[in-house]
Ligand code: SF4
């Protein structure tokens with residue numbers, strides 16, 4: 009089972025939930041931090057890093073002496089990362105998505121593949137039992153999806169046991185990186201808080217992820233703040249609320265010390281174990297429904 013822990017906005021407690029779920033997971037599990045712009049799952053899980061590699065994206069390098077300025081490359085590029093102005097060929101590596109299309113269509117072989125460093129991928133183990141993989145975007149780099157793909161490719165290269173169950177810490181929001189992060193998941197767990205902002209961004213995230221047709225569930229963090237809109241929305245949209253994490257000073261203190269909530273507050277361990285059990289039940293229901301459809 010692959011669970012993506014996501015949120016419509018930052019600061020809802022998404023990483024807190026991902027860390028606690030990974031910690032109490034009762035089978036082999038790998039925690040994957042795909043929030044590559046601001047990874048911080050490692051601050052909670054404190055993994056021993058056993059490997060790292062630089063993630064490179066292939067971008068075109070031009071040999072203008074061979075170029076006939078035919079524009080085939082510029083016409084193909086969806087991202088305006090290569091253009092021809094009269095008899096000048098311009099490349100913009102920072103806008104390139106690394107598809108390789110321009111290199112393939114160039115009739116003069118004037119373009120070859122060069123590398124642009126995206127960041128690094130690190131992996132290891134936490135507590136000697138939780139697999140761990142993360143990406144860290146290079147400072148100044150804007151293109152996070154290719155690095156996220158490098159992280160998931162690294163996960164695929166690890167042992168099959170590491171891939172059996174996976175908890176993904178997804179980037180917050182509803183933009184391209186957030187969608188990319190939840191794509192490999194079987195279920196999406198949305199973490200929110202009962203405030204007008206939490207409700208607003210939860211709705212945006214739910215609407216953004218709904219076309220993916222994956223089961224979604226919610227965890228309400230800082231429960232007890234008094235706002236009921238999020239509860240009404242979940243009821244109307246048939247989104248199960250798997251747990252409520254109370255608005256409790258001890259949880260805020262655990263967070264500020266980089267402690268895992270399920271460790272710092274032992275009574276929370278059963279709350280997260282309950283979330284895992286209900287996620288499994290949701291995944292099983294989804295599988296049964298798919299089998300019925302295809303029978
Ligand atoms: S496709 Fe090749 S030859 Fe044509 S403009 Fe681009 S680099 Fe030059």
Ligand code: SF4
Nearest residue numbers: 085104105107108110
């Ligand atoms: S590799 Fe793809 S995205 Fe990059 S410049 Fe070429 S066509 Fe554009």
